[in-house]
Amino acid sequence: MTQNIRCAVIGASGYTGVELAALIARHPQMSLGGVYVSEASLDANKPLSQLHGRFLGLLDTPLTPLSEEAFAAIGTSHDVVFLATEHQVSTQLAPKLLAQGLVVMDLSGGFRFADADIYPQYYGFDHAEPELLKKAVYGLAEWNAESIKTANLVAVPGCYPTATLSALKPLKEAGLLDTQQYPVVNAVSGVTGAGRKASMVNSFCEVSLHPYGILGHRHQPEIGTHLGQDVIFTPHLGNFPRGIVSTVTVKLASDVTQAQVTEAYQNAYAGSKCVRLYDEMAGQSPSIKNVVGTSHCDLGWKVDETSGHAVLVAAIDNLLKGAAGQAIQCANLRFGLIDFPLEAAS
Template structure:
């Protein structure tokens, strides 16, 4: 399949370009940025020297000629763009008959009201919200396989949902909201220059209290109320979530362990039991590491991912693998390319 990446100069886009370029069943047919981008005309390897000799393609402006090229040559279009930009672009590529994999949040929620509240804009394509398949690979493969539009799951929700869906689906969780305390590296804030997210400026700090856009995403696909608080940490990449779950009366540790066995055969999920996951354990890998410890009715679940791999580009590649009828983890086993 010929793959086009729009927004390839950002961290997630560049990571995805690397994954596609190394994939034996995919061809990286073109990489694009906005017409206003200062990166247009540069090779991706100019921005990311580690890709020298692997991805020396130029970053082309997304103009009318580019759209004609995409119409003629692309099978899959991956959008690594701002949320509202994805909402504007996706219909154009769908009308061309392309399968679209959107790494933004443009199609993850259920209504225009949600977008006005959590994203700050009115959604111009509300009819596509019902059509988009949620791209959480381990849980929604059947829908992903058939969908023309895939809303790749967010980074924080990927860690939270894989850690919590086994418990909720097994009926082990009480009606109390689940408390999610999450910390991400600064790459999660994107590549654009911003003093607040500059490495020397970042301290461990909470943000988005009560209104972060990933809160409704987690609650929607978990079907349970959550209290989600993200933090920005002074490290480049990775997410660690510490999650506090109030179990129903009498739930045993054996029941909790049994609930997680639904993920035991997933190649990119590592169930650590009572061991504590760490960011160092997942950086530059496509795993989700999940550990848990219980005391009475209280359960602490810990989940770690690389936000740019399993939380973005790696998960998008899983969705493309599923669309091609390949195992979702193809080329991602062990977190590296075989």
């Protein structure tokens, strides 16, 4: 228990950043060092708790402007850096932080694909570090634990992919999916998924359930790549602050039974403290309210043996299991820390 992993957070002013800070501050084997924002940020030098009032008295640390000097000195007083920065910014910072001997947990999309070609199309920039892309480990904690334990650069998955892959991978790995038909993923996310910023789209009076990014969202190739099979993914904005429900409809391989599907989930997640299983969803199904404020991933499934389809349901808190919580989970693996707790920050 006596480890003390010194942690920095870059991009700490947003919703994910403050969750990271809070989880670190409460972690019995971690300590919170620097919390940084860009020098140009209007939030520079403000206490974190001024931006996020619920942490008043708990996280009064001021946000350090990330000057060149500050950046160059991170390695002298930290073991790991969490990047809650824009995608391209992460690709620029990560190699320099690795060069300082730091472990990097990147929560952006900057290192989630081994193939650099995806970046111009889906992220709008050419990736400057194609070699590093190949070294980064995709931090889906329940599936890549062994690789994460030795990784110096972890690409923490997106919120939608975490929920969706957690539901799909047990079937895929067990060979239970029809490989000719695309799994259809419909997911609804809370508004924090859009980040902390003033915009008409996120305005209280404008938010209303609707789909967006149809047939072109960057999480569609992320899911397909890490599943090993293309999917159709349609995200929706929901009228709640946090949480994701992902509902996945799949065509099963021939003659797959409910029992086989159940066995695949039980095998995949035996012993996991993070994943909770709702076999057949009798009585209740995964839902937003059961996971918000926690790092749980709740999974349910049901099979229609007649038509050969299954519906899979995953629920997570987009800011925790979908971002900060999973990043801490990866750091726990990397440094050999406690497996849990991964509770809410507040």
